[in-house]
Amino acid sequence: MRPAGVVRKVDQLGRIVLPKSLRKRYKMNEGDPVEIFVSGDHILLERYRPRCVFCGALDVVDYRDKYICKGCLGEMTQFHV
Structure with a gap:
């Protein structure tokens, strides 16, 4: 620094x-x-810089007022019943 x-x-x-x-x-x-x-x-x-609430990744989307990366969002939708 x-x-x-x-x-x-x-x-x-x-x-x-x-x-x-x-x-x-x-x-x-x-x-x-x-x-x-x-x-x-x-x-x-x-x-x-917003980070994914699950894994901390920086490349995120706003999903229901939470920042989630596409990978974690894909995992969520995969298990959605």
């Missing part, structure tokens, strides 16, 4: 501002969801 060379302070509500250059580089717009991960002493921010 490379440091971006930018330092920001956390405000009283726990917010930080991502520099415009980073938002532009990573195609992040106002209102975009961001996922927060913790790895050891590091806090990682990543653009949210």
Whole structure:
């Protein structure tokens, strides 16, 4: 992981501002969801990408307000009675 060379302070509500250059580089717009991960002493921010609720795959479709990959959806319909 490379440091971006930018330092920001956390405000009283726990917010930080991502520099415009980073938002532009990573195609992040106002209102975009961001996922927060913790790895050891590091806090990682990543653009949210829906994953399959069963296997975690990224190539998903919206099925009844749940994200499911085509493989798992095929397995579900195979056993549907």
